[in-house]
Amino acid sequence: MNETPVKDPMPMPASHYLAADEIRTLFSEAMSRMYQAEVPQYGQLMQLVDRVNADTLAAQPALNQQLQDNDELTRLGVERHGAIRVGTAAELHMLRRVFAIMGMHPVGYYDLSEAGVPVHSTAFRPTDEADLQRNPFRIFTSLLRLELIEDQALRTRAAEILSQRDIFTPQARELVALAEQQGGLSEEQARQFVAAVLETFRWHRHATVDLATYQALQDAHRLIADVVCFRGPHINHLTPRTLDIDTVQQEMPTHGINPKAVIEGPPRRRCPILLRQTSFTALEESILFAGEQEGTHTARFGEIEQRGMALTPKGRALYDTLLNQSRQAPAQADNAAHQQQLAEIFRAFPDDETSLREQGLGYFRYQLTDAGHRQADTGTPATGDLEALIRAGLVKATPITYEDFLPVSAAGIFQSNLGGASHSAYAQNANQAAFEQALGCPVTDEFGLYARLQDDSARQVLQALGA
Ligand code: OOG
Ligand code: NI
Numbered sequence: 001m002n003e004t005p006v007k008d009p010m011p012m013p014a015s016h017y018l019a020a021d022e023i024r025t026l027f028s029e030a031m032s033r034m035y036q037a038e039v040p041q042y043g044q045l046m047q048l049v050d051r052v053n054a055d056t057l058a059a060q061p062a063l064n065q066q067l068q069d070n071d072e073l074t075r076l077g078v079e080r081h082g083a084i085r086v087g088t089a090a091e092l093h094m095l096r097r098v099f100a101i102m103g104m105h106p107v108g109y110y111d112l113s114e115a116g117v118p119v120h121s122t123a124f125r126p127t128d129e130a131d132l133q134r135n136p137f138r139i140f141t142s143l144l145r146l147e148l149i150e151d152q153a154l155r156t157r158a159a160e161i162l163s164q165r166d167i168f169t170p171q172a173r174e175l176v177a178l179a180e181q182q183g184g185l186s187e188e189q190a191r192q193f194v195a196a197v198l199e200t201f202r203w204h205r206h207a208t209v210d211l212a213t214y215q216a217l218q219d220a221h222r223l224i225a226d227v228v229c230f231r232g233p234h235i236n237h238l239t240p241r242t243l244d245i246d247t248v249q250q251e252m253p254t255h256g257i258n259p260k261a262v263i264e265g266p267p268r269r270r271c272p273i274l275l276r277q278t279s280f281t282a283l284e285e286s287i288l289f290a291g292e293q294e295g296t297h298t299a300r301f302g303e304i305e306q307r308g309m310a311l312t313p314k315g316r317a318l319y320d321t322l323l324n325q326s327r328q329a330p331a332q333a334d335n336a337a338h339q340q341q342l343a344e345i346f347r348a349f350p351d352d353e354t355s356l357r358e359q360g361l362g363y364f365r366y367q368l369t370d371a372g373h374r375q376a377d378t379g380t381p382a383t384g385d386l387e388a389l390i391r392a393g394l395v396k397a398t399p400i401t402y403e404d405f406l407p408v409s410a411a412g413i414f415q416s417n418l419g420g421a422s423h424s425a426y427a428q429n430a431n432q433a434a435f436e437q438a439l440g441c442p443v444t445d446e447f448g449l450y451a452r453l454q455d456d457s458a459r460q461v462l463q464a465l466g467a
Contacts, residue, residue: 017184020103028137042302056243083140087162089438099124111430115411116423118148172196260416264409267342272308279303282417309399315361364397381466
């Protein structure tokens with residue numbers, strides 16, 4: 001590997017360090033370039049998404065204006081997330097330190113074992129509103145659960161193989177230590193850091209094991225082979241934002257892209273909730289196994305996402321109930337039929353902002369209206385609670401966007417990209433404590449983040465109005 005030596009740390013005032021948000025942006029741009037070069041079909045998906053986004057904006061001037069007002073237009077074409085899978089606690093622990101330097105912190109715990117995928121996961125992401133606004137890039141990170149491999153000999157063999165690799169370059173390790181010691185990285189160091197860290201997520205055509213070992217692991221679970229048999233946790237997809245996921249899903253085939261069968265998540269709604277996602281199915285790529293044996297592996301794909309309002313625990317419980325109902329209903333032949341069935345079941349989920357707010361199903365941000373500002377300036381206290389102030393036209397409420405992931409959707413994305421038969425649920429289930437132990441810290445509870453945003457905004461408007 002070609003490595004520039006790390007410069008001796010020069011004591012530097014914190015203001016001379018590059019902001020974590022900017023390092024994250026350098027990183028997401030570098031990942032995007034690398035992935036488009038590695039997986040040309042992903043570049044084609046991005047072009048399709050760009051075109052559909054442009055058409056959508058042209059057809060919906062109000063949406064165009066809204067994105068412009070929120071300063072979102074310029075970032076529309078940048079990726080929102082990617083995903084990786086690691087094999088050991090030590091790898092996950094080091095990743096936590098790497099991502100922290102880019103302002104990405106573990107939020108949420110996702111148990112995928114229930115869906116027959118032997119991993120548990122978190123999302124490394126910015127947690128502050130301003131940081132999300134600058135660049136919301138997240139990495140959905142899964143840790144393999146070797147303890148779910150039944151065959152003990154195979155389990156031992158997998159652990160042995162994993163113990164022999166270091167997924168980080170020496171320079172990446174040095175720069176992480178340097179950043180922690182200094183409390184930041186200069187621009188030049190940050191660029192070196194991003195280049196060094198990129199190596200961890202690169203694709204390797206050479207497997208570290210022979211074909212027979214790969215096949216044994218593949219037979220236990222295709223995901224186990226993907227994690228164990230390579231030099232590192234190759235980025236397995238990146239995900240731009242679409243303004244119209246239904247159209248992109250529909251148009252993929254005419255662009256030579258093969259979409260997964262259905263869009264994951266809630267149906268299309270007037271008031272979008274949570275997260276809708278779809279992907280193109282992973283490509284079969286040629287691999288050189290130890291002993292120069294040729295074979296293939298499917299791991300890498302492209303995905304798109306469309307986000308809606310974050311739901312409260314009550315709203316989420318209703319979502320989970322309805323989603324379960326739809327999963328028990330007869331499987332539909334195609335996405336159109338699936339969406340129609342979903343839409344019918346989700347009629348039980350209120351679809352106007354007032355009901356969603358009044359019933360405590362979604363999280364909202366409260367702000368003063370112009371009239372509210374004028375009222376606040378008079379210094380005369382307003383009376384009534386938030387809903388009364390909204391009715392009086394002094395306060396407006398806008399939905400808070402969901403920034404996290406959905407375990408059932410994630411499992412659907414995993415399954416459709418592993419190919420082969422799907423695995424039934426594992427007997428053991430969630431083990432957040434073990435995951436956090438590996439990570440070296442607790443994951444942040446996502447509901448707490450949304451609740452704080454909502455409560456802070458409510459407190460501020462009530463204070464301003466003296467109510
Ligand atoms: C991760 C799948 C989950 C999502 O968007 O829900 C995911 C993986 O396949 O490693 O990325
Ligand atoms: Ni994804």
